[in-house]
Amino acid sequence: MEMKTIRIGTRDSQLALWQAHTVQSELEALGFKTEIVSVKSTGDLLLNKPLYELGITGIFTKTLDVAMINGNVDIAVHSMKDVPTRLPKGIIQTAVLPRANTRDILVYKELDFLNGEGTVATGSLRRQAQWLNKYPTHNVTDIRGNVNTRLKKLQDNPWNAAIFAKAGLERIEVLPENHIDLDWMIPAPAQGAMVVVTMESDSFSTEAVQKLNHLPTEICTHVEREFLQVLEGGCTAPIGALATIVNDNLHFEGMLLSLDGKQKMATKKTIPSKDYKGFGKACAIEILDRGGRELMVKIKKELA
Incomplete structure (x- = not known):
């Protein structure tokens, strides 16, 4: 045959x-x-x-x-x-x-704006909320298109910087010199x-x-996506999640934020990686019980 x-x-x-x-x-x-x-x-x-x-x-x-x-x-x-x-x-x-690099990066024109006013471009609610949480005086503007389109839009507009997934720019070899890793930003579930x-x-x-x-990547992304699914229930929201496996331990960090970044609920836990089943769900329920349910209702209303 x-x-x-x-x-x-x-x-x-x-x-x-x-x-x-x-x-x-x-x-x-x-x-x-x-x-x-x-x-x-x-x-x-x-x-x-x-x-x-x-x-x-x-x-x-x-x-x-x-x-x-x-x-x-x-x-x-x-x-x-x-x-x-x-x-x-x-x-x-x-x-x-x-998995490739999981991090978000900031591609910038110059960095002095971080200490004052500024405009950062991103089409992601998760990046927007985390950026405003850390830099409440900044503006965030929407940007769409593939990686190359967005890099060009950053050049053509009066914005200070734009946020990208590092993996995407590395894969097609367009990572500019003028970037910094946003190691404080929790990536999207399954990023990279x-x-x-x-x-x-x-x-x-x-x-x-x-x-x-690749089993370790499958396990980590499973936990992150389960966390996402339980939290949002089909509605889109600013949610970050990252699981990593080190020496048979699974480290997890997850968060839910309000759209304006003012409210942030986060969780950080470590378990033996063999116990990963249902772990993403448990972490999501913890955040829902701490006020996440009310916040999700508010987000749905604001996006409606």
């Missing part, structure tokens, strides 16, 4: 294609035949609307979900932080690749991780892709 060619679905941005080629080379190294099929996503086309107005769940993943369900592609590669915590019926998470999804009914592609799974 001839081996089937695995069609890898991807968005057509430079970063998405980089991710798809990475998966392609790993599958081909294992002896599988592959081809890349790129698809434009609604999220890439509607650059004038802030993300959270687009009924966000899976704005960047929807187009590829449809392509998989229609049988136009066999697998899809995503930045894991873009993937809704609940996958569409019939589509399963099959592999999480070894790539996920490959397959159709549950497609055992050939599923078994092939499973060989790429």
